[in-house]
Structure formats: C-alpha cells, structure tokens
Amino acid sequence: MSKFVKGAGISFIGQLGSTGLKYLTQVTLAWIFGAEVFGLYTLGLVFYQFCDLFARLGLEFGAVRYVAISTTAESRPKLKGVLLTVLGLPFMFGCVLGGMLFYSSSLIATDIFQKPALAVVLQVFSLAIPVGASMTTGSFATTGFQTTLYRVLVFDLIVPFTNLLFATCLGLIGFRLFGASLAWLIALIVGLILIFYFIYNLFPDITSSKVKPAFNLKEIISFSLPLSFGTFVWLLLIWTDILMLGYYNSASAVGIYRAASQTAFLMILFDRSLITIFAPTIANLFNQEKLSEANQLYKTSTRWNFILTFPLFIILTISSQHILKIYGSDFQAAWIILIILATGQLTRSGGGGVCMHMLAMSGHQYLKLYGDIALAITNITLNFLLIPLWGPLGASIATASSMAGINLVRVIQVKYVLGVYPYSLRDFKIIICGVVTAISGYLIQYFLHDISYLLIIAISALIMIFIYTSMLFLTALNEDDKRLINQYKVKINKFIKA
Incomplete structure (x- = not known):
C-alpha cells in the first residue's frame, strides 16, 4: 500500500498537469480558430486516435504486464524481447496505417464528410501515427518497472506542453489547421526520443549485443x-x-x-x-x-x-x-x-x-x-x-x-x-455529502450572479470543496480511509523536508 500511495501520488501530479495542459490546448484552439476550425481539427483527431489504437495492437497492456514480471536478473533476455516488441511492432503497423490514411485523406474529407479542408489535417496526423503508437507503448512499458515517473513526465507533461506551445505559436502566425496538426506531430517526436532515452536508463542492456532478446510474440x-x-x-x-x-x-x-x-x-x-x-x-x-x-x-x-x-x-x-x-x-x-x-x-x-x-x-x-x-x-x-x-x-x-x-x-x-x-452501505454517506454540497453551490452562484463568471467559478468551487471535505471528514471516512490519508501526509512531509 505504501508503494501504491507513492505511485498514485506521482501519477496524480502528472495527470493534473496533463489534464490542465490538454484542456488549455483545446480552449486555446477554440479561441484562436473558432468553432468551425476547432471542429475540423477534432474530426482529424478522431481518425488519428483510431489508427493509433490499431497500430498499438493493445501492446501497452502487454508492456505493463510482461515488463513487470520480467524484471529479475535471470529474465533479462525476456525483458529485452518484450521491450523491442512493444516499441517496434507499433511503429511498423503505424507506418502501414499512416500510409493508408494519407492516401485516402481526400476521399474521406470530400466524399464522406463533405468537408474538403479536413484533408490537410488527416495528412499531417497520418505521419504522426507510427511515432505516437511507439511512444505510447514505450511509456506504458516504463511503468512495468514499478515507477510512474517516466510515463508521467513524458506522456502526461512534456508531450501536452510541447503540443500547446507549438499549436499556439503556429496558430497565432496564421498556419491555422495545418499548424495545429503539425504541433501534435512535433510533440510526439519529442516524446518518442525521450521514451527511448528513459528506457535505456532503466534497462541499458536493450542496446547491448551481449544480451540476446528472447521473443515471445x-x-x-x-x-x-x-x-x-x-x-x-x-x-x-x-x-x-x-x-x-x-x-x-x-x-x-x-x-x-x-x-x-x-x-x-x-x-x-x-x-x-x-x-x-x-x-x-x-x-x-x-x-x-x-x-x-x-x-x-x-x-x-x-x-x-x-x-x-x-x-x-x-x-x-x-x-x-x-x-x-x-x-x-x-x-x-x-x-x-x-x-x-x-x-x-x-x-x-x-x-x-x-x-x-x-x-x-x-x-x-x-x-x-x-x-x-x-x-x-x-x-x-x-x-x-x-x-x-x-x-x-x-x-x-x-x-x-x-x-x-x-x-x-x-x-x-x-x-x-x-x-x-x-x-457498501457506508458509501451512501458520500452521496449525501455530495447532495448537500450541490445545493450549497447552487445557492452560492444564485447570489453571485452579478460578478465576473470566472470569479463565480472560482469562489463557488472553493466553497463547495470546503463543504464537501468538511462533511466527508465528519461523517463518511472510516479508520482505513484515515490511515490512507496519514500515509499521504507522511509522503508529503518527507518531500517537503527533502
């Protein structure tokens, strides 16, 4: 549980940053381009996501499981085989699927969706498919070493930040759809390079000719x-x-x-x-x-x-x-x-x-x-x-x-x-805390309707969190919950002192 608490804490920091960066990217694109261009970008992203999924073959799941059970010293050949498999196969399949999407982009954009401007988005995203598929499976492979740090750093923070940075810059100088799509490709290339580097740090034998990979495809x-x-x-x-x-x-x-x-x-x-x-x-x-x-x-x-x-x-x-x-x-x-x-x-x-x-x-x-x-x-x-x-x-x-x-x-x-x-029945206490919080939040916003909408969001959110947390501690938490919270407090105190 101690290891789980530590890993979940690191992952939360990464997810908080990742979610914020991704959401800020969506808001930025909507502000710069408007609803129509934002919609075209979204449609292109759908095709990328599906092609990326098929290119990965589900190996992000296999990476977690087989890396986790192959980290002993005597399993080095198996571990090398697993890592080469989860990095190489998605890239190869991604090249095939990316090529198919690139050459069918005009057909999809014009004949199916009647939106010709969609073609350029599909073409740029098609180039990103092999890079993104290999980067994703590689980042999941690092978690098999019982650490979430590298996946969080690359997958959750660096890639979204790079995408936001380039999408904003390219959008502001007038590249619009092409620039927004190109930003995603650049971000994935940066992510893949870093994942290769971190996997090498975790398992230097991946490049060693002395360790022969044992494949179990x-x-x-x-x-x-x-x-x-x-x-x-x-x-x-x-x-x-x-x-x-x-x-x-x-x-x-x-x-x-x-x-x-x-x-x-x-x-x-x-x-x-x-x-x-x-x-x-x-x-x-x-x-x-x-x-x-x-x-x-x-x-x-x-x-x-x-x-x-x-x-x-x-x-x-x-x-x-x-x-x-x-x-x-x-x-x-x-x-x-x-x-x-x-x-x-x-x-x-x-x-x-x-x-x-x-x-x-x-x-x-x-x-x-x-x-x-x-x-x-x-x-x-x-x-x-x-x-x-x-x-x-x-x-x-x-x-x-x-x-x-x-x-x-x-x-x-x-x-x-x-x-x-x-x-269990005790979980109904959590729901009761939420209902009281929701009623309080509605009343707060009713009385704050004359101020800026950003202030309304911030003030009401803070008050609702305070009400919910207070009621939770007073009525809904049991001894196991409190022990878990204390473990987090210990981890936080050690981090602050360090």
Missing part, C-alpha cells in the same frame, strides 16, 4: 489483442458521437460538442492517476497469488476514486454554463450536454475504470471482451438513432448511456468471476 499478442478491443470499445464510446455529428451536422456543431465533452473528460483525472499504478501492482499481486491483497486494493481504489471524483462532478454540473463560456460565447449553449456527459463519466469513477484492469490483469481479458462487444453495439445503435433526431443532445444521451452501461457490466463481471464487490 504469441503470448504477448494473445494477451494484448483482446484488451486492445476493449480500448477500441472505449474509443467508440468517446468518438462515435463526434464522427456521426461530423457526418450529419456542421463542423461548428462538432466543435461546440467537443468543448462540452472535453470538459466532462476532466473527471477522469483521479481515475487515470489511480489506474496508472493500479495496473502493474494488481498484475504483481495476481502473479504472486495474493488474492486478498488484490481484492482489498480494488475496494480501496474504487472507493477513493469515487470520493475524489464526486466533487469535481458537482462543480462541473453546477457551473456548467460559466465553464463553457471560457471557450467563447458560442459554446455556452452546450451546458446541458456537459451535464449529461459528466453523469456518464461519474459511473467510470464508481468502479468501471478499476474493474477493467482487475479483469485484464487477473487473466479474464476475454470475459471483459464479451461485455465490451455488447456495449460497442449498443453505443453505435444509440448514436445512429438519436443524432439524426436531436443532434448534439442525442449524441450526449447515447454516449452517457453507453458509458454507464459498460461500467455497470464491468462491476458485475468482477463480482461474478472474482467474488469481490466494491461497495
């Missing part, structure tokens, strides 16, 4: 591919709405919807922070057959994931109109879309994200796969039915419903195969 790929489909389902959940909106609606509608969805994604901050260290820790516990420790870590992670995410959900919903105004006045009308999408994201913090890795790292990846298939079909069907009727509102309802469904299924699957359930 069949085992790694058979483990990784089912999990890759799970990621594919996740991308369907978050991108199907964008693709269908781009087909049925204008680029401006896509841009406005994207602002709401990106704001809702702020809620995965704590979920990702916990999962970054949760996955390799759980893999080791299951490998050592320490089932009781794994189950306890699952319960603790789920509970704290919800505790930390719930106040963020309250702030986003109560301040939805004011927050979207940051993007510009055209985006403010999407406040109800933000609330719906945030509700879907809240179910992820209630166990869905952690459950995914419980199933994967315990060897039940195929059971997870079957649930993912059913939910993928549901998501596509709902978007197909609701977007033509209600546009962006229909997209938000379809996506949030699908997200809630897949997270519920994952909790049930973990209960069925591992016999552990993350919730």
Whole structure:
C-alpha cells in the first residue's frame, strides 16, 4: 500500500498537469480558430486516435504486464524481447496505417464528410501515427518497472506542453489547421526520443549485443489483442458521437460538442492517476497469488476514486454554463450536454475504470471482451438513432448511456468471476455529502450572479470543496480511509523536508 500511495501520488501530479495542459490546448484552439476550425481539427483527431489504437495492437497492456514480471536478473533476455516488441511492432503497423490514411485523406474529407479542408489535417496526423503508437507503448512499458515517473513526465507533461506551445505559436502566425496538426506531430517526436532515452536508463542492456532478446510474440499478442478491443470499445464510446455529428451536422456543431465533452473528460483525472499504478501492482499481486491483497486494493481504489471524483462532478454540473463560456460565447449553449456527459463519466469513477484492469490483469481479458462487444453495439445503435433526431443532445444521451452501461457490466463481471464487490452501505454517506454540497453551490452562484463568471467559478468551487471535505471528514471516512490519508501526509512531509 505504501508503494501504491507513492505511485498514485506521482501519477496524480502528472495527470493534473496533463489534464490542465490538454484542456488549455483545446480552449486555446477554440479561441484562436473558432468553432468551425476547432471542429475540423477534432474530426482529424478522431481518425488519428483510431489508427493509433490499431497500430498499438493493445501492446501497452502487454508492456505493463510482461515488463513487470520480467524484471529479475535471470529474465533479462525476456525483458529485452518484450521491450523491442512493444516499441517496434507499433511503429511498423503505424507506418502501414499512416500510409493508408494519407492516401485516402481526400476521399474521406470530400466524399464522406463533405468537408474538403479536413484533408490537410488527416495528412499531417497520418505521419504522426507510427511515432505516437511507439511512444505510447514505450511509456506504458516504463511503468512495468514499478515507477510512474517516466510515463508521467513524458506522456502526461512534456508531450501536452510541447503540443500547446507549438499549436499556439503556429496558430497565432496564421498556419491555422495545418499548424495545429503539425504541433501534435512535433510533440510526439519529442516524446518518442525521450521514451527511448528513459528506457535505456532503466534497462541499458536493450542496446547491448551481449544480451540476446528472447521473443515471445504469441503470448504477448494473445494477451494484448483482446484488451486492445476493449480500448477500441472505449474509443467508440468517446468518438462515435463526434464522427456521426461530423457526418450529419456542421463542423461548428462538432466543435461546440467537443468543448462540452472535453470538459466532462476532466473527471477522469483521479481515475487515470489511480489506474496508472493500479495496473502493474494488481498484475504483481495476481502473479504472486495474493488474492486478498488484490481484492482489498480494488475496494480501496474504487472507493477513493469515487470520493475524489464526486466533487469535481458537482462543480462541473453546477457551473456548467460559466465553464463553457471560457471557450467563447458560442459554446455556452452546450451546458446541458456537459451535464449529461459528466453523469456518464461519474459511473467510470464508481468502479468501471478499476474493474477493467482487475479483469485484464487477473487473466479474464476475454470475459471483459464479451461485455465490451455488447456495449460497442449498443453505443453505435444509440448514436445512429438519436443524432439524426436531436443532434448534439442525442449524441450526449447515447454516449452517457453507453458509458454507464459498460461500467455497470464491468462491476458485475468482477463480482461474478472474482467474488469481490466494491461497495457498501457506508458509501451512501458520500452521496449525501455530495447532495448537500450541490445545493450549497447552487445557492452560492444564485447570489453571485452579478460578478465576473470566472470569479463565480472560482469562489463557488472553493466553497463547495470546503463543504464537501468538511462533511466527508465528519461523517463518511472510516479508520482505513484515515490511515490512507496519514500515509499521504507522511509522503508529503518527507518531500517537503527533502
């Protein structure tokens, strides 16, 4: 638990910086270019994400597991084989998929989406696919060494910051869509170079001719591919709405919807922070057959994931109109879309994200796969039915419903195969604390309506966090929770003294 607390803390710092940088990038692009160009950029990003996913083959999951169980001295050949596999295969497949996207860019932009300006975005993003795929799997491989530092530094901080810096500079000097896309390519190249450097520091034998790599492609790929489909389902959940909106609606509608969805994604901050260290820790516990420790870590992670995410959900919903105004006045009308999408994201913090890795790292990846298939079909069907009727509102309802469904299924699957359930009656106290906080926040904003919207967001958020935290300590935390908090206090005090 001490190692988990330390790793989760480092990961949270990285996720906080990464989320802030990515969100600031989206706001900056929306301010510089407006809703229409922002929408075209978003559509190009969708195609990049899907091609990047297929190029990775799910090897980011295999990297975590097989690096984690191959770090002993006698396993150096296996470790070298794993690292070369997870770095090389995604790059090769990325070149193939990138070439296909580059040569079909005009067809996609003009004949399918009737948006010719989209072609240049697709062409630049196609060059980024092999670089991004290898960088991602390599960054996940570093976490298999039981450290989150390098992944956080590169994947969560340096790449988003580089993207923000170049996107802003190129956008301001007039490069618009081309500049925004090129910034992403530059950021990924920087990230890949750094990942190679850090992997060499962690395992210098990767370049040594004395250590011959022992490849086990069949085992790694058979483990990784089912999990890759799970990621594919996740991308369907978050991108199907964008693709269908781009087909049925204008680029401006896509841009406005994207602002709401990106704001809702702020809620995965704590979920990702916990999962970054949760996955390799759980893999080791299951490998050592320490089932009781794994189950306890699952319960603790789920509970704290919800505790930390719930106040963020309250702030986003109560301040939805004011927050979207940051993007510009055209985006403010999407406040109800933000609330719906945030509700879907809240179910992820209630166990869905952690459950995914419980199933994967315990060897039940195929059971997870079957649930993912059913939910993928549901998501596509709902978007197909609701977007033509209600546009962006229909997209938000379809996506949030699908997200809630897949997270519920994952909790049930973990209960069925591992016999552990993350919730208890005491968790209702957390919900009560949240309800009181939400009512207080609404009343605060009602009386502050005459001041700047930025001040309204800041003041109400601070007061709501204070109310929620105070009620939590007074009514909802148990002894295990307080011991966990004390461990964080010890870590923080050591850091300050150092």
